[in-house]
Structures are given as C-alpha cells and as structure tokens.
Amino acid sequence: MSSERKVELAGRARCAFSLPSALAALELPRSTWHYHQSRRRSYTEKYADLRAPLEAIARRHPEYGYRRTTPELRERTGRRIYRNTPSRFVTRVVQVGVQPNLHLTYKHSGVKQYFKLNR
Numbered sequence: 001m002s003s004e005r006k007v008e009l010a011g012r013a014r015c016a017f018s019l020p021s022a023l024a025a026l027e028l029p030r031s032t033w034h035y036h037q038s039r040r041r042s043y044t045e046k047y048a049d050l051r052a053p054l055e056a057i058a059r060r061h062p063e064y065g066y067r068r069t070t071p072e073l074r075e076r077t078g079r080r081i082y083r084n085t086p087s088r089f090v091t092r093v094v095q096v097g098v099q100p101n102l103h104l105t106y107k108h109s110g111v112k113q114y115f116k117l118n119r
Helices: 003-013 019-026 030-038 048-060 066-077 084-092
Strands: 101-105 108-112
Touching (some): 019 030, 048 084, 066 084
16 A cells, blocks of 8 residues: 555545544554655745735835744734745746846845736
C-alpha cells in the first residue's frame, strides 16, 4: 500500500481514534503523516486570502519592502504572519504584470517586484 493511501486512511481513522493509534495500526511513521499534511495545499492556495491585502499595500506604498509590509499585513488580516511570508508570496504569486525595477544599494543589488504595470 502506498504512503498516500495510508495517509488518506489515517485521516479518516483520525475521527474515531487518536492519531498515534491510527498511525501505529497502519505502520505509518509520524514524519510521513506530517510531510503529506504540509504538502496537501500549494503555497498559492494556502495564502490566497493574503493576495488582495498584499496587493493593496503594494499599490499604496510601492516603496515598502518585506519589513514594512509584514506588520501592516498583520494589522489588516489579524493573522500571525512571519517575515518571510510576504516576500515568498510576492515572488511566487504576484509575478504577472510586474515591471522589475533595479534597486541598487552599496555592495548589494536586487530586483524589487512591487512596481506594477497599469496603476
């Protein structure tokens, strides 16, 4: 029996039994269970509700980086958001319609992706 099938059965048995007993009955390691649970949804699906507030912040304050965006996103959504979530989200999701602007500082350079086309 495949790991995916065992995870599916453990999810169903979890309602009636505790998770450790369900995993022991299926001979499925706990790490495999948690691995498949974390991979169930894609990153874009997991943070789909953050897209609209993040784009609103980016449009209102195009000069904001992730350090300023993260606290404002926390205030708007009321969720616990870690500092790398906005930067990953912007990099992975909000790439369509982005005009990269080269942001140069001393000894560092990077592409800032908050500048949108058609504002």
